[in-house]
Amino acid sequence: xxxxxxxxxxxxxxxxxxxxxxxxxxxxxxxxxxxxxxxxxxxxxxxxxxxxxxxxxxxxxxxxxxxxxxxxxxxxxxxxxxxxxxxxxxxxxxxxxxxxxxxxxxxxxxxxxxxxxxxxxxxxxxxxxxxxxxxxxxxxxxxxxxxxxxxxxxxxxxxxxxx
Numbered sequence: 795x796x797x798x799x800x801x802x803x804x805x806x807x808x809x810x811x812x813x814x815x816x817x818x819x820x821x822x823x824x825x826x827x828x829x830x831x832x833x834x835x836x837x838x839x840x841x842x843x844x845x846x847x848x849x850x851x852x853x854x855x856x857x858x859x860x861x862x863x864x865x866x867x868x869x870x871x872x873x874x875x876x877x878x879x880x881x882x883x884x885x886x887x888x889x890x891x892x893x894x895x896x897x898x899x900x901x902x903x904x905x906x907x908x909x910x911x912x913x914x915x916x917x918x919x920x921x922x923x924x925x926x927x928x929x930x931x932x933x934x935x936x937x938x939x940x941x942x943x944x945x946x947x948x949x950x951x952x953x954x955x956x957x
Contacts, residue, residue, distance in 0.1 A: 837873035861936035
């Protein structure tokens, strides 16, 4: 009796695809939970660093902020519970921070109930739409930010400028 084969991926003879075992999805969820907790901890500790993070290379070369400028500071502010300030640094940064923590609660629920959600099916159905929505929103906020540097702030959003 081979006990090592219980935790290894199994290959389906009919389809040739690798099927994950029950323990592999648990490991993946635990890894994602740990990653979000670790990332939040790092964001929490960023203000205590004795040096500043490197300046954005795009902003250094062009003088204009990139599409992601302010995202790190948004995560930092959100990790400290300053959600309004996080929104002002970068609205998408706050949304991604909240989405990561919603994911933690969903993954913890999956682990506690021992019922994995069909993330592959959900991503096949909604993944492209979600990716395009995030991309277009990011570009939209970037254009608003660039318009501030060119014409002055005309955006009704209370974004922090200059970065």
